[in-house]
Amino acid sequence: QDKLSVAVAANFINAFKEMAADFEEKTGVKVEATFSSTGNLYSQIKNGAPYDVFLSADTERPDILQKEGWTEGSFIYARGKVILWSADKNFCQAPSWQEALQNVKIKKIALANPVTAPYGTSSKEALIKTGLWDGLRDKTVIAQTIAQSFQYASTSAVDAGFVALSASVSPEGQKGCFYAVPQAPDVVQAACVAKNARNKVGADLFACYLLSGPALKIKQKYGYH
Amino acid sequence: MDYLALYVTLKLAVVTTVVLMVIAAPVAYFMTYARFPGKSFLEALLYLPMALPPTVIGFYLIMLMGPKGWIGRVWETLTGGSLLFTFLGIVVASVVYSIPFAVQPMKAAFVKIDRRLLEAACVLGLSKTSTFFRVILPNSLAGIAASAVLVFLHSIGAFGVLLMVGGSIPGETKVASIAIYEAVEMMDYRTAGVIALCFIPISYVFLLAINKLNSGGRA
């Protein structure tokens, strides 16, 4: 059985590891993954990295890859949600996340870089929609990735952070409390299969698996839908 | 182009270099001449910041410098403010991150000082400290220059650590390497290339200055 090489956006790492194990058990195809930022993985692919499947953190890059002829088409494999998480359980006393943020005791809040990270873009949108963006300018700290935003929050470096729902289900994430942020649009993550994949059969099989029932269960477990 | 980020980068690199030269010289002196059990172990610890991926160092620094870490707490009692996400914070991070690069070449230079010069200093009544300043330092300029070059450039390139500890606040902690990172992530390779190219003249000027200082000391 030929192994399958998958490039995975780092925010999906937890869910992916479990899915890969499940997939291996079911099909016998060995999955080898590279986790990195979407931008990094895209550069690698452009320069000839032999990945069979690419799980991006956005929809933009699979689209470009399609235009460039690397893939025949992309599909959405996960939708992430933004939450506002804090290591301090008292933080969640307020009735809504907006009020919790406006508490005078809150000195710093983290969000992922709105320019480069999809979760950051989404968080910023929620803040703008609720009219909080300008008022909180001086309190915001920019993390480069959504994982780093959670690191800030979990180490109490910031009082609260906009993180992915998936973070809240990790053991570390259960130590704190969070608000859902319905104003933040879903973060849509698309995947694509390489046209010239070395293991085309396995790659297509994995693409199907990604959308199957067992996979959905795992995704939900890690806060995706 | 992000001139502010370039300015922060330069300021950080200069401050780090100056601070580290002052800190590293006595440390290297001590590590060269002191004999005590567990010395290699201490040395290994000293070099650890280098062997660890920057993100890990960054993570531990956040823990230490955050409101729950002891450095953070001490700092808060002293100044009332937070160390994280400030320029001072990234200076601390960058100093920790570059310690090995400062210490190691200095140590190599100190080791090579002719023993006879030290004996002469000894006979002429110089204390350990005076010997350090009057004999060892001026005869180790090449090694100190090597340290300065490594530290300066390394703090320009420092990235993972600063990314963590700084929080990328424009004009305060957003350094050029973060700007490059953003450009690469946005697939704007031209901007990334342009900012990267800015470092050639900067490194060039710095090397020239160091070489001048270094040969000035010898001529």
Place this chain on the structure above:
Amino acid sequence: MDYLALYVTLKLAVVTTVVLMVIAAPVAYFMTYARFPGKSFLEALLYLPMALPPTVIGFYLIMLMGPKGWIGRVWETLTGGSLLFTFLGIVVASVVYSIPFAVQPMKAAFVKIDRRLLEAACVLGLSKTSTFFRVILPNSLAGIAASAVLVFLHSIGAFGVLLMVGGSIPGETKVASIAIYEAVEMMDYRTAGVIALCFIPISYVFLLAINKLNSGGRA
């Protein structure tokens, strides 16, 4: 724990150190004694890998080593294979990434060699090359040790570059720092800490070995 990643890391660090010692010594020699216009400029270029954030170096390396870059194309014509995503590929990346750390302390050591020894070698009929091997190298052991320590530890910590060029293939290009990165990304801070701790004994043993070699050369 990911023993395979630790093994790849160590293998990479050892290979990089050996390769760089061999490459850097003549480069440092040349940079110390050759006089030509544009020398500082060349030197600045040589130190650039340090001033750039690892991801940027990684990016340029991929471009060069990929099927469209000229190194990649030359390599493909020669061997028929790809350099990217192989162990050899990360060795190349790690060598480029650490060049400045190898060259700078060696240069500092070479500069400090007593001119009288070089004159003696000259009079005794030694060519430039023999002088290098018989006089300069054996009298620069401290500087070479400094280089080796910096390079070894720096390649253990190398991360951004390797992730980019290597692609984290278990047993081949997945090094420990990538394992740490993944653990951190998974918010599994304990595992990250445990792998990080492994570097203390590794650095320790390496430093002991270098110190032994170094003092062996002098005794």
Place this chain on the structure above:
Amino acid sequence: MKIVATLARQLNFFDVDVALSCAPGKMLVMIGPSGGGKTTIIRMLAGLDTPNAGRIAFGDDLWFDSEKRVNLKPQARRLGYVFQDYNLFPHLNLFDNAAFAARDKADVQSLMALFKIDHLKKRKPHQVSGGERQRCAMCQALARHPRLLLLDEPFSALDVVTRRGLREELKSLKGKLACPVIYVTHDINEALFLADEILPVVEGKIDRGWMQRTISREPGEGAPTKGAREPRLALVY
């Protein structure tokens, strides 16, 4: 103050074992074959080497005592020491070298004039001749007003005329310095001219007969009989 020392130290091929003393204003000259242990003795007096056994007393001060485990650091002995290889600090010019541990910069000026190197003040040591370096080392040692002066062949790189001049100066300085001076030379004339006491050191021991044997060219150890071929010059210098 007077220096009194008994020193023993094991070397690879023989042991050093001597007793010596020198009063202030007096000069003790050590002479003897190359490799005989003269430098080793000076280094023990300076505190740079530690004797295996013995005692060094300077007036009422105890500098070293192997039994009482006293060992004063060289820094505290306040010495003037001209090393055999006259090591100056390569990063300093001759003036700064001479003034390195000086009590008074004005002294340095006049010492450099006395030793005829005042025109070389701004030169680095590698830019002057061997003899000039040696004279600078002498200035450095004298400028700190030492309590004990140790001179290990301080004039070996000097020509006969300069040397003759300087040894005159040294002889007259000796009284003014009012400190004991221990002087190593290979020049028997110099030894006879300068010494209040001559200490011939052969294989680490004091060998009073060595001078006599050497002067009268007894075909002793190391004095080759071929020497007879040498013209008998009776130079009156």
Place this chain on the structure above:
Amino acid sequence: MKIVATLARQLNFFDVDVALSCAPGKMLVMIGPSGGGKTTIIRMLAGLDTPNAGRIAFGDDLWFDSEKRVNLKPQARRLGYVFQDYNLFPHLNLFDNAAFAARDKADVQSLMALFKIDHLKKRKPHQVSGGERQRCAMCQALARHPRLLLLDEPFSALDVVTRRGLREELKSLKGKLACPVIYVTHDINEALFLADEILPVVEGKIDRGWMQRTISREPGEGAPTKGAREPRLALVY
């Protein structure tokens, strides 16, 4: 082959300007006041310093010619050169130092015996006395069978007995080596004993009267009249 040289070089306080020649198997001895330019001349002959003007011919080979812009590298001149500060390689033991550029290791063995340092073969230079280092430098220079031997005060750190022995050896070697030997010394006895020709160098020029003035102690420059106080020792060594 014979060496013939005319050399001119500007120094800070005076200019060196000399002409000299020395035939194989002969010895030219340079003597003169400290800082007079002897080492500078030797360095120019060795190719370590470049004359401002002049010409050095070794037999039919042209080593240096300022007009023809010829300047042979020191490596190509095949010299034996004992530096004034006898710099040995600190990382090598005495044997390896002496054998550094030797034609034949067997030679080294016998040279070290001749110079009485064969028991110190395994020592590093800093572990032996000044005179022992100097003798090792001498072995190093001789072991490569030089075409021209340059000796800058090679015996300055040696006692009178050893020195006397070695200069006997040197005198007999001179014939066997069959190369020109240029020798710098401060010892007038030595100069008279060894030299086929004596070249007094004073402030960079040849000053034939210097020897005479020095010996007869004419109160010339630098010869202090106080010298008269010195006892007239007529040592027959």
